Amino acid sequence: MVKIGDIELGGFPLLLAPMEDVSDPPFRALCKEQGADVVYTEFVSSEGLIRNAAKSVMKLDIYEKERPVGIQIFGANMDSMLQTIDIVEKSNPDIIDINFGCPVKKVVSKGAGAGILKDICLMEKLTAEMVKRTNLPVTVKTRLGWDHDSIKIVEVAERLQDVGIKSIAIHGRTRAQMYKGDADWKPIAAVKNNPRMHIPVFGNGDVNTPERAAEMRDRYGLDGAMIGRASIGNPWFFKQVKHYFKTGERLAPISLAERVEAARRHLQMSIDWKGEKLGVFETRRHYTNYFKGIPNFKEYRMKMVTSDDSKDVFAAFDEVLKKFSGYEFNAI
Numbered sequence: 001m002v003k004i005g006d007i008e009l010g011g012f013p014l015l016l017a018p019m020e021d022v023s024d025p026p027f028r029a030l031c032k033e034q035g036a037d038v039v040y041t042e043f044v045s046s047e048g049l050i051r052n053a054a055k056s057v058m059k060l061d062i063y064e065k066e067r068p069v070g071i072q073i074f075g076a077n078m079d080s081m082l083q084t085i086d087i088v089e090k091s092n093p094d095i096i097d098i099n100f101g102c103p104v105k106k107v108v109s110k111g112a113g114a115g116i117l118k119d120i121c122l123m124e125k126l127t128a129e130m131v132k133r134t135n136l137p138v139t140v141k142t143r144l145g146w147d148h149d150s151i152k153i154v155e156v157a158e159r160l161q162d163v164g165i166k167s168i169a170i171h172g173r174t175r176a177q178m179y180k181g182d183a184d185w186k187p188i189a190a191v192k193n194n195p196r197m198h199i200p201v202f203g204n205g206d207v208n209t210p211e212r213a214a215e216m217r218d219r220y221g222l223d224g225a226m227i228g229r230a231s232i233g234n235p236w237f238f239k240q241v242k243h244y245f246k247t248g249e250r251l252a253p254i255s256l257a258e259r260v261e262a263a264r265r266h267l268q269m270s271i272d273w274k275g276e277k278l279g280v281f282e283t284r285r286h287y288t289n290y291f292k293g294i295p296n297f298k299e300y301r302m303k304m305v306t307s308d309d310s311k312d313v314f315a316a317f318d319e320v321l322k323k324f325s326g327y328e329f330n331a332i
């Protein structure tokens with residue numbers, strides 16, 4: 001049984017990765033319905049929260065139905081991060097996650113995200129104080145290291161564990177790699193194999209088929225998989241992996257009707273949550289993946305991503321359902 005603090009997650013849990021502009025409440029709810037065992041919010045800026053910036057504050061919303069949910073925060077300033085804990089606690093998440101992995105220049109240049117991998121002592125101190133500040137389980141998501149020559153993830157994970165984090169998720173790339181090359185799971189396995197480690201070690205990076213998830217479990221011996229890109233437009237990925245674990249076979253392809261229904265619910269939940277304008281706008285990025293593979297789809301995709309009125313988008317879904325009813329998707 002894998003646990004984050006007192007939260008019981010069964011064997012080899014699947015975690016929805018934090019993804020900016022993707023992991024919002026509607027998407028998290030869909031992933032949860034399809035088998036995600038833990039979901040994380042996109043990263044929320046500690047400085048934004050302290051300034052009470054509306055955009056940051058909105059990211060703290062959670063639905064009851066998506067629990068257990070972790071709110072992910074980033075920042076490098078001790079005072080701000082501690083104040084942030086107090087703000088985040090009011091949203092009553094199950095977990096507080098610290099982002100020590102974001103590779104983006106504007107984040108790392110301030111020493112936040114993966115930027116802190118250059119100062120392991122600060123990383124440890126910041127984490128220790130954050131753990132002391134809250135009774136909620138604190139988890140960390142990070143990368144292998146700053147660059148190939150400075151991979152110290154075994155030591156880093158142990159130090160963070162010793163100051164009280166309850167699990168660690170490791171993306172198998174360095175900051176220098178950004179998203180290039182393949183994720184390397186060997187150093188993550190080395191963290192897990194450290195006899196001093198007793199908290200769950202979750203692997204992340206390139207889990208894009210059920211077989212890869214099985215490899216992470218069976219060959220690398222990790223405690224669970226954190227899944228990002230494979231779930232975008234495919235919230236069924238969690239169910240697909242679990243079906244494969246149970247039967248050794250791939251789940252039958254997700255039908256067009258199920259896809260249209262998911263897109264429809266996604267849009268409706270987004271409108272309910274953010275209002276018509278933002279809901280219509282921010283759900284656009286998901287449609288390409290929901291309907292990936294359908295030939296001659298451009299006309300319909302264009303309607304979905306250019307209409308400002310949700311009625312037109314819903315009408316496009318209806319048209320797609322009629323027009324492509326015989327189309328068979330590939331199994332994942």
Ligand SMILES: Cc1cc2nc3c(=O)[nH]c(=O)nc-3n(C[C@H](O)[C@H](O)[C@H](O)COP(=O)(O)O)c2cc1C
Binds near residue numbers: 018020072171204207
């Ligand atoms: C669109 C997008 C947004 C992301 N935003 C975040 C974020 O807010 N916080 C974070 O820790 N990682 C973020 N990531 C990184 C993912 O959580 C994950 O580590 C990475 O995509 C590798 O996993 P994958 O191969 O399963 O996608 C983001 C990735 C993508 C593609």
